[in-house]
Amino acid sequence: xxxxxxxxxxxxxxxxxxxxxxxxxxxxxxxxxxxxxxxxxxxxxxxxxxxxxxxxxxxxxxxxxxxxxxxxxxxxxxxxxxxxxxxxxxxxxxxxxxxxxxxxxxxxxxxxxxxxxxxxxxxxxxxxxxxxxxxxxxxxxxxxxxxxxxxxxxxxxxxxxxxxxxxxxxxxxxxxxxxxxxxxxxxxxxxxxxxxxxxxxxxxxxxxxxxxxxxxxxxxxxxxxxxxxxxxxxxxxxxxxxxxxxxxxxxxxxxxxxxxxxxxxxxxxxxxxxxxxxxxxxxxxxxxxxxxxxxxxxxxxxxxxxxxxxxxxxxxxxxxxxxxxxxxxxxxxxxxxxxxxxxxxxxxxxxxxxxxxxxxxxxxxxxxxxxxxxxxxxxxxxxxxxxxxxxxxxxxxxxxxxxxxxxxxxxxxxxxxxxxxxxxxxxxxxxxxxxxxxxxxxxxxx
Amino acid sequence: xxxxxxxxxxxxxxxxxxxxxxxxxxxxxxxxxxxxxxxxxxxxxxxxxxxxxxxxxxxxxxxxxxxxxxxxxxxxxxxxxxxxxxxxxxxxxxxxxxxxxxxxxxxxxxxxxxxxxxxxxxxxxxxxxxxxxxxxxxxxxxxxxxxxxxxxxxxxxxxxxxxxxxxxxxxxxxxxxxxxxxxxxxxxxxxxxxxxxxxxxxxxxxxxxx
Numbered sequence: 107x108x109x110x111x112x113x114x115x116x117x118x119x120x121x122x123x124x125x126x127x128x129x130x131x132x133x134x135x136x137x138x139x140x141x142x143x144x145x146x147x148x149x150x151x152x153x154x155x156x157x158x159x160x161x162x163x164x165x166x167x168x169x170x171x172x173x174x175x176x177x178x179x180x181x182x183x184x185x186x187x188x189x190x191x192x193x194x195x196x197x198x199x200x201x202x203x204x205x206x207x208x209x210x211x212x213x214x215x216x217x218x219x220x221x222x223x224x225x226x227x228x229x230x231x232x233x234x235x236x237x238x239x240x241x242x243x244x245x246x247x248x249x250x251x252x253x254x255x256x257x258x259x260x261x262x263x264x265x266x267x268x269x270x271x272x273x274x275x276x277x278x279x280x281x282x283x284x285x286x287x288x289x290x291x292x293x294x295x296x297x298x299x300x301x302x303x304x305x306x307x308x309x310x311x312x313x314x315x316x317x318x319x320x321x322x323x324x325x326x327x328x329x330x331x332x333x334x335x336x337x338x339x340x341x342x343x344x345x346x347x348x349x350x351x352x353x354x355x356x357x358x359x360x361x362x363x364x365x366x367x368x369x370x371x372x373x374x375x376x377x378x379x380x381x382x383x384x385x386x387x388x389x390x391x392x393x394x395x396x397x398x399x400x401x402x403x404x405x406x407x408x409x410x411x412x413x414x415x416x417x418x419x420x421x422x423x424x425x426x427x428x429x430x431x432x433x434x435x436x437x438x439x440x441x442x443x444x445x446x447x448x449x450x451x452x453x454x455x456x457x458x459x460x461x462x463x464x465x466x467x468x469x470x471x472x473x474x475x476x477x478x479x480x481x482x483x484x485x486x487x488x489x490x491x492x493x494x495x496x497x498x499x500x501x502x503x504x505x506x507x508x509x510x511x512x513x514x515x516x517x518x519x520x521x522x523x524x525x526x527x528x529x530x531x532x533x534x535x536x537x538x539x540x541x542x543x544x545x546x547x548x549x550x551x552x
Numbered sequence: 553x554x555x556x557x558x559x560x561x562x563x564x565x566x567x568x569x570x571x572x573x574x575x576x577x578x579x580x581x582x583x584x585x586x587x588x589x590x591x592x593x594x595x596x597x598x599x600x601x602x603x604x605x606x607x608x609x610x611x612x613x614x615x616x617x618x619x620x621x622x623x624x625x626x627x628x629x630x631x632x633x634x635x636x637x638x639x640x641x642x643x644x645x646x647x648x649x650x651x652x653x654x655x656x657x658x659x660x661x662x663x664x665x666x667x668x669x670x671x672x673x674x675x676x677x678x679x680x681x682x683x684x685x686x687x688x689x690x691x692x693x694x695x696x697x698x699x700x701x702x703x704x705x706x707x708x709x710x711x712x713x714x715x716x717x718x719x720x721x722x723x724x725x726x727x728x729x730x731x732x733x734x735x736x737x738x739x740x741x742x743x744x745x746x747x748x749x750x751x752x753x754x755x756x757x758x759x760x761x762x
Contacts, residue, residue, distance in 0.1 A: 497734075533704070
C-alpha cells in the first residue's frame with residue numbers, strides 16, 4: 107500500500123489541546139497549584155518529545171500501566187472495585203499520587219459489574235459471576251461468530267453485529283434479531299410495517315435494558331472521570347485516547363475465537379482475508395473517533411494472536427501484519443499515535459513490523475528481547491515496557507532497579523524509551539513497582 | 553492409499569484426507585490400518601511443530617482431522633484399540649484462572665506423543681488435583697496459568713499436594729505466558745516449559761522415553 111501523507115496538524119492540535127485539561131463541560135479545569143500546572147505540562151512535552159524522537163528529552167519518562175494491581179494492592183476485592191465506583195476511583199487516584207509516574211491511564215480497568223449484569227454479558231466471567239470475588243474478570247473463549255457468517259460480516263458489519271453477534275454475547279439484547287432492516291426505510295409506502303418490531307415486547311425489553319445500562323454507565327463515569335480530572339489538575343496527565351484492534355485479533359479474539367480463526371486460515375482463507383480488509387476502515391475509524399472524543403492522541407492496540415509460536419512467519423506476513431499495518435498507518439494519517447502492545451514474545455515478528463514512519467508510534471513491549479527490538483521496530487518507534495510481570499512479582503527491588511538501569515543503557519541511549527511494565531499485572535510486590543519508578547528517575551537523566 | 557492419507561493429513565489437505573478415508577472404508581480397508589496411518593500422520597505433524605515449521609493452525613487442523621476420521625471409522629470398529637502409552641499426565645489450569653489455549657495445546661501434544669492425559673479443565677482447585685492424583689496416579693502433573701494470580705495458585709497447589717504426602721509420587725511442571733525459572737522456584741515445581749515443545753520433552757524425560 108502506498109504511503110499516505112500524514113496530517114501533522116490534527117495531531118499537533120490534539121497535543122496542544124492536552125496542555126490544558128478540560129472538564130466534561132469542555133471548560134478548562136483549574137490546576138491545584140502552579141507547581142502542578144508546570145509538572146503537568148512538562149510531563150506532556152516530555153512524553154511528546156520521547157515519542158516523536160526529534161530531540162533528546164531531559165530524561166527517560168516512566169509510567170505504570172497496571173491491570174488490577176491498584177485495587178488488589180489496596181486490599182479491595184475485584185468484586186468491590188467493579189461495583190463500588192467511588193472507592194474504585196479513590197484508590198486509583200491514591201495509587202498515582204503515591205507513585206508519581208509521568209504518564210498514567212485512568213481507573214477504567216475494573217469497569218461496571220452492575221452494567222454487565224443488566225446486559226447479561228456472556229463473553230466474560232467476572233467476580234461473583236463465574237470468577238471468585240478476589241480475581242479479575244476473564245474472557246470466555248468461544249465461537250461467537252459461526253464459520254458460515256463471514257459474508258454477512260463482510261457485507262454489513264453493523265447489521266451483523268446488531269442482528270447476530272450482540273444478541274449472542276449479551277443475553278439482554280435478545281430483541282435485536284427482530285429489528286427491521288434499517289437501510290430499507292426509504293419511502294412512506296408501507297413505512298409502519300418497519301416499525302412494528304419496536305412495539306413488540308422482546309424489542310422493548312431490549313431497549314429497556316439498554317436504557318438501564320446507559321444510566322448505570324453514567325453512574326460509573328462520574329467518579330471514574332472525576333479521578334481523571336483530579337489527577338490531571340494535580341500534575342499527572344493521561345494521553346490514552348481509547349483503543350482499537352488488529353483485524354486478525356478482532357476475528358480471532360471475540361468473533362471466531364482462537365481455534366476458529368486458526369482453522370479458517372486453512373478452510374476459508376479468502377473469506378478471512380476479505381473480512382479483515384472490511385474491518386480495516388472500521389478499526390481506523392474507531393481509533394480516530396476515540397481520540398476525538400477524549401482529546402487524547404494515543405490509541406492502544408493490544409496485539410494477541412500474532413505472537414511468536416501462534417502462527418508461522420509466513421502466516422504472520424500474510425494474515426496478521428498487512429491489515430494491522432493499514433490500521434497503524436490510517437491512525438497516523440488521522441492524527442493519532444498508535445500504541446501497539448506486543449504481549450508475550452514477538453521476537454520473530456519485529457523485523458517484519460519495523461517498516462513504519464519514524465516518531466509516530468509507541469510500542470509496549472512485554473518479554474521480547476529489547477536489544478533486538480531496539481534494532482528493528484525501535485529504530486522508528488518509541489518503546490515502552492519490558493519490566494515483566496514475573497519480575498514485578500518475584501524479583502527483589504534491587505533486581506528491578508538493576509534491570510531498569512540496564513534497559514536505559516541498552517535501549518534508551520538515544521531517547522525513544524519510556525520505562526514501564528511489559529504486561530498488565532494484577533499482582534506484584536508494591537516495593538518492586540515503586541523500585542521501577544524510582545530507578546527510572548534515578549538513572550534516567552540524559 | 554495409506555501413504556496418500558498420511559501425506560494428505562500432514563500436508564493439511566483436509567478434504568482430500570477425509571475423502572480418502574471414506575473411500576478406504578467403502579472399499580473394505582481395515583479400519584485399524586486407517587487409524588494407524590492417522591496416528592503416523594499426527595506423529596509427523598507433532599514433529600513439525602517441535603521443529604518450528606508447524607504452529608497452532610496446523611495442530612488444530614490436525615486435531616480436527618483426527619476426530620473426524622475417528623468418527624468415520626468408529627462404526628466399523630468393535631472397540632477402539634488400546635495403544636501403548638509412555639505414562640500418565642494430569643493437567644489443568646490452576647484455581648482462579650480460566651485460560652485454556654496453552655493447556656489444550658500441551659494436552660494435545662502429550663496425547664499424540666503417547667501419553668495418557670487426564671485434563672481437569674480450568675479453575676481447578678488444589679483439592680481436585682489431589683483427588684485426581686489419588687485416582688489417576690499420574691507420573692507427571694502439569695499446572696497451567698496465564699495470569700499473575702496463578703503464581704500463588706501454583707504455589708498453593710504444590711503445597712497442598714505436598715501436605716497430603718503425594719509430592720514424591722509425581723513430578724510437577726508448570727507453564728503459561730508469564731512463567732519462567734523464577735516462578736518455578738517460587739511455586740516449588742520440578743520444571744517449567746517455555747512452550748508446549750519444552751513441556752513435552754520434559755514429560756518424556758521424566759517418563760524415561762528415549
